[in-house]
Amino acid sequence: MTGLALDLIGAEVLFPDGIRQGRLSFADGVITADPVGRSVDLDGFLVLPGIIDLHGDGFERHLAPRRGAMKEMVEGVVSAEAELAANGVTTGVMAQFFSWEGGLRGPEFAARVFAAIRDVRDEVVTDLIPQLRFEINLLDYYEDLPAQVAEWGVDYVVFNDHLPHDRLAQGKKPPRLTGQALKAGRNPERHWELLQELHRRSPDVPAALDKLVPALTASGIRMGSHDDHTAADRATWRARGVRIAEFPETTDAAEAARNEGDSVVLGAPNVVRGGSHKGNASAVDLITMGFGDALASDYHYPSPRRAALMLARSGICDLASAWRLLSDGPARILGLADRGRFESGMRADIVVLDTGDHRVAATVSAGRVSYIRGEIASRLIR
Template sequence: MSLDMTLNGARVLTPEGWDSCAVPVSGGLIADCAVGRAVDLSGYDLLPGLVDAHGDGFERHMAPRRGALRERDAGMLAVAAELAACGITTAVIAQFWSWEGGLRGPDFAREVFESVDVMRGSVPVDMRLQLRLETHFLDEFAAAEAAIARFGIRYVVFNDHLPHARLAEGRKPPRLTGQALKSRRNPEDYFRLLLDLHARGPEVGPAVEALCARLVAQGVTLGSHDDQTEADRSVWRARGARVSEFPETLEAAQAARDGGDFTVLGAPNVVRGASHAGNASAQDLIAAGLCDALASDYHYPSPARAAWRCVELGLLDVAGAWALVSSGPARLLGLTDRGVIAPGQRADLVVMERDSRRIVATLAGGQVAWMSGPVAGRFVG
């Protein structure tokens, strides 16, 4: 149930910077005048709820030990709690539809999509879906498109994880045996599968372009993953994919900016100070003005930490840094009703301890999604 209340005394982050304004909440939205009971948040900071444009940290909850346990709905419920504890009020659950099998295969994808479908309306956090489609998985395009329609998926990203250079030479890629066993396949059968998928390269372009055209006509947001060159970005832009997720080079990120596309970078990259895969540093790209959104990627606590890291490093001021985890990703997703604290917007709010920057309460759509510690007394007292 959405609460009617007026939050007073907090330092409030607006697009222009810190303010001392009261924040009324009514009917799940931020109101334009005082309503309900007053809640004194003196000494705390109040910031817009985080919008996470890409995260797959849910896997550890739904499949905590490979082959031993599957926790579908209970796992997704735990995901919602973790998201709220990390201040994330809108979360894009990024799930593969891939030849890689296991947690990246279509069967697991359907479990993820169904569990999010079940959770909708029963948890305050707004959980949305992204389908990550492998470009060479041609025989599964029709099934993927059916899943997009069935589950109302509004964000599709294209990946290509085939080791083409090795396959073109007829050589087995590194770690093939482990990957095969992880997907419960015989290593030799797995190698033959990779060779067959690689050989279908000439079919990929036309098939992808046809699918993109159909999805764009339906208003689905499209993106590409791991762009490396200006040419990569140009190809995907021509197909209607206007989001560049985790570009691997400065060249690709600059091409996205020059073409008016959105760029998503990994928050863990910012926190660590470098890409774990040796790609372009997110800190450097942010300093160059080449980032629209920071995403959790594989670690839900990272977006809030990354925003503050940008401030500590002098890359951005507080309003600019927080925009990368709130209004920026909201715009990317076409969500005009969230991302800033302003009348008429969704009451997606994060209450934070000023000194420790620890998130102590999260409101999503005006509902309490997470609360911990002494701040609870301010709301119930």
């Protein structure tokens, strides 16, 4: 399906040179320089490039609405895609854990999620991109991982380390261990033993990563590190060839990434909340210092749009610059040269906001409507 052929007129449009009133035309799924002949008056609306969400795990509640209800994986992905579209997302990275935590974050569940994404990607309108969040202490999985990501159709891997190393080094059980174990379907004592064993093998992790990362690189896998805490952390990952810093926890880590030309992804909920819920560096401060390339939904799909609007209202940057953190910036990080801005020949990925409440009125992905509501639907029908 090639989608609609329309000339959008009367709206304020974010063109590469800024926001101004003008015509935006598209046909056969791409932006066109010339009119296509069917006009829709969008006076009172703001037309922006579609949101490219670089990291979102808000789909978990769709795949597993309650414990034990994890049977309809495909239906869950379809439902999550509808929420992405309703929030202006035209390209959504679905970030799935591959973790010792088990349950919804365990390797077996990850395999089912990636299979479901693969099964529906060609059926839904939003472009869905699977991301593997790999816990680096899972040494027993390293050998098979390159073949697994190829089988799953995953080309974006982010490395995590969520083990509570400080407490484990002291021989102390982490808080909420029992609840975590039960969610994973494990005996709490067995879970405690697993954490201790994974921590004990930590000295073997760097050498294993030094072997794994080149193998993934050779397969064309894009890679990032999650929650870098220090400049040294970022330098270590960069030396391996991992050039995306996802949610750096400190200014030093973000600055180190920026100074070496690495890409920095920040959490949109951090902007909306006015700070990190874990006490890490403020995304607003990092953006103000020029240390952010993109904003991602993290755990809340409405947050990217809200974050861009808040940055503009607060005067930290204009709306055009703020919105590029959701569109052009993420496109460059993912190497998606066909989207992220309105230029002739680019994908017709569009989000339309009502200028009154700035809520999403319509979302178009590659020229196909994925979401529409209210007055704009009436204008399109007319």
